[in-house]
Amino acid sequence: MTLRTGALVGLLLLAGCTHSGEAEVAARPSVEPECTGGKATLGDVEEHLLLTEVSPIIEVTAAAGGPLDAEKEWVGDRRAEVVALVGTVGDASRKKIYQAAVTKARTDAGPDLVELGAVYEPTDGSSLTSEGPGSVVVVEAIRAVDVDFTYACGVLLTEGTVTSWRPGGWTAVFSCDEPIDTKGEGRAIIAEAREMRC
Numbered sequence: 001m002t003l004r005t006g007a008l009v010g011l012l013l014l015a016g017c018t019h020s021g022e023a024e025v026a027a028r029p030s031v032e033p034e035c036t037g038g039k040a041t042l043g044d045v046e047e048h049l050l051l052t053e054v055s056p057i058i059e060v061t062a063a064a065g066g067p068l069d070a071e072k073e074w075v076g077d078r079r080a081e082v083v084a085l086v087g088t089v090g091d092a093s094r095k096k097i098y099q100a101a102v103t104k105a106r107t108d109a110g111p112d113l114v115e116l117g118a119v120y121e122p123t124d125g126s127s128l129t130s131e132g133p134g135s136v137v138v139v140e141a142i143r144a145v146d147v148d149f150t151y152a153c154g155v156l157l158t159e160g161t162v163t164s165w166r167p168g169g170w171t172a173v174f175s176c177d178e179p180i181d182t183k184g185e186g187r188a189i190i191a192e193a194r195e196m197r198c
């Protein structure tokens with residue numbers, strides 16, 4: 001009887017230790033609390049046209065022209081996000097950094113940036129018509145915005161880039177048979193599309 005009692009006590013002690021260990025592990029937090037009191041320092045706002053869609057060559061044979069409604073290929077995408085290149089950033093800090101970029105990129109001439117988390121989707125297409133015969137291509141682009149940032153919170157330092165774009169788009173039609181006559185940023189977009197199609 002004495003041996004049986006000792007064995008029983010040993011089992012109870014072992015079970016008690018096992019249960020206590022599990023409870024201790026479960027009580028530990030799975031993630032460290034986010035540092036939300038940081039300060040974001042932003043670099044210059046950089047904007048450029050980003051080619052997003054290109055149609056195939058559309059052969060217009062009618063002398064009076066015709067509709068340019070061919071389905072376009074999706075060649076570029078864009079997300080409104082905060083990309084950490086050094087360090088990490090939590091959700092609350094990410095929203096704070098993105099809003100700071102929206103404020104800095106705000107101008108009287110153009111719309112604000114799209115909301116954080118937005119993903120660019122191809123347009124439904126606009127109703128375009130050529131003014132005469134020829135081999136033409138339709139291109140779509142958006143005005144992309146990039147802002148580098150540094151986010152300091154206590155001893156933590158995060159560096160990265162805010163990527164976004166302004167609502168609206170840029171559309172152009174060009175002929176593979178004629179030289180590029182577009183000036184400014186649009187010239188580079190059309191040159192890129194010509195390499196793909198002409």
